[in-house]
Amino acid sequence: MRLPEHFLIGAATAAHQVEGNNIRSDLWAMEHMKHTSFLEPSLDAVDHYHRYEEDIKLLSDAGLNAYRFSIEWARIEPEEGVFDAAAVAHYRDVIACCKKYGVEPFVTLHHFSSPKWLMTKGGWEASTTPDDFARYVRYIMEELGSELHYVCTINEANMGIQVAAIAERYKRQMMAQMQAAQTTSKGGDSADGTVQVGINLEKMMENQKATALENMEVFGVEKVENFTSMRTREGDLLIMKAHELARKEIKALYPDIKVGLTLSLHDIQPQAGGEARAASEWDEEFLHYLPYIKEDDFLGVQNYTRSLIGPDGQLPNPEGAELTQMNYEFYPEALEHVLRRVAEDFHGDLYVTENGIATSDDTRRVAFIDAALKGVAACIRDGLPVKSYFHWSLLDNFEWQKGYSMTFGLIAVDRSTQTRHPKESLRFLGSWNR
Numbered sequence: 358m359r360l361p362e363h364f365l366i367g368a369a370t371a372a373h374q375v376e377g378n379n380i381r382s383d384l385w386a387m388e389h390m391k392h393t394s395f396l397e398p399s400l401d402a403v404d405h406y407h408r409y410e411e412d413i414k415l416l417s418d419a420g421l422n423a424y425r426f427s428i429e430w431a432r433i434e435p436e437e438g439v440f441d442a443a444a445v446a447h448y449r450d451v452i453a454c455c456k457k458y459g460v461e462p463f464v465t466l467h468h469f470s471s472p473k474w475l476m477t478k479g480g481w482e483a484s485t486t487p488d489d490f491a492r493y494v495r496y497i498m499e500e501l502g503s504e505l506h507y508v509c510t511i512n513e514a515n516m517g518i519q520v521a522a523i524a525e526r527y528k529r530q531m532m533a534q535m536q537a538a539q540t541t542s543k544g545g546d547s548a549d550g551t552v553q554v555g556i557n558l559e560k561m562m563e564n565q566k567a568t569a570l571e572n573m574e575v576f577g578v579e580k581v582e583n584f585t586s587m588r589t590r591e592g593d594l595l596i597m598k599a600h601e602l603a604r605k606e607i608k609a610l611y612p613d614i615k616v617g618l619t620l621s622l623h624d625i626q627p628q629a630g631g632e633a634r635a636a637s638e639w640d641e642e643f644l645h646y647l648p649y650i651k652e653d654d655f656l657g658v659q660n661y662t663r664s665l666i667g668p669d670g671q672l673p674n675p676e677g678a679e680l681t682q683m684n685y686e687f688y689p690e691a692l693e694h695v696l697r698r699v700a701e702d703f704h705g706d707l708y709v710t711e712n713g714i715a716t717s718d719d720t721r722r723v724a725f726i727d728a729a730l731k732g733v734a735a736c737i738r739d740g741l742p743v744k745s746y747f748h749w750s751l752l753d754n755f756e757w758q759k760g761y762s763m764t765f766g767l768i769a770v771d772r773s774t775q776t777r778h779p780k781e782s783l784r785f786l787g788s789w790n791r
Contacts, residue, residue, distance in 0.1 A: 517588025693732025
């Protein structure tokens with residue numbers, strides 16, 4: 358089974374998760390707080406900032422032809438309105454390195470982490486943030502746009518809405534368990550496993566009061582509205598405005614660049630009596646964004662598993678189901694299902710910008726990739742405009758609040774020496790491009 362000749366097959370990373378020492382970002386500050394919800398700080402991460410050529414060469418040598426990576430806003434604009442030419446030069450070098458090894462650079466302009474100064478202004482709930490983001494985008498495109506063909510403005514623009522929903526569900530679980538005099542640990546695990554990002558909900562809830570005081574010391578605000586905070590409806594619309602302004606800036610300078618955003622999408626499957634609830638969840642996760650992305654060239658689809666929905670919402674994983682390190686059900690068929698469903702309403706190109714599995718057993722990663730790509734190939738065979746598959750992730754890395762405990766990578770990293778150890782899954786993914 359082969360993919361089309363110009364299909365992009367590659368792997369993805371995010372700057373904060375792999376580069377290391379992102380000291381001007383909101384997340385770096387949060388990691389180092391006394392009342393942090395992060396299990397550990399990112400520190401040097403996997404030192405991709407200095408070792409990017411080694412990593413891109415490994416990707417290329419395996420047969421992959423594209424690399425999705427993000428540019429770190431906090432490095433580019435460490436102080437409001439002040440741009441760092443050396444940081445821009447670094448990313449220019451990364452792009453050039455991709456081209457040196459025959460790899461298409463697929464750039465994301467915002468992947469969860471933001472400048473610390475943005476949080477002092479109200480973060481992603483502030484009415485000024487879309488204009489701040491547009492200023493940064495304009496600067497990046499003026500400097501680097503001539504070297505790019507693909508730009509994602511914002512990664513998983515719907516993440517804050519998903520976090521808000523599961524936080525509300527978590528609170529309900531805790532209340533029910535308290536009333537039944539049960540422990541809270543089971544509910545925490547259940548909630549954490551329903552969102553496609555490494556968050557630590559139980560610790561977040563426990564630390565709320567102490568964190569508010571420390572936030573005033575570190576950020577000057579009681580509540581830090583970072584990108585993965587529980588998003589309000591108003592904040593959700595602000596993110597869409599930020600995307601629209603960014604797209605306008607990009608197209609004004611380089612109208613031929615393909616522009617889109619990415620969404621975190623579950624394969625939502627209604628169970629008996631759950632049809633209405635499942636329809637509501639799909640609207641929340643995807644459909645209500647359509648008016649804001651209808652002018653985009655593509656949609657980045659990011660999927661890891663399915664969600665079973667009953668009359669009262671999310672159901673537990675099926676009994677006996679294989680679970681990943683993230684407590685997701687092992688269900689690679691979800692990607693094909695999501696692509697087909699998205700294509701019913703979004704009529705631009707579809708790029709799989711993330712899909713993967715956290716596991717210490719690389720044979721299961723190989724099996725996951727094989728099943729997922731067979732689903733992608735079936736979609737293409739049926740005429741769906743699927744143009745890429747980026748595996749998450751190129752490297753084992755910093756999985757946000759869960760630290761380094763989750764291994765998503767096609768390449769293992771010994772962080773004591775930063776030595777790279779390519780896995781069989783890297784070779785297997787590359788074999789799909791031969």
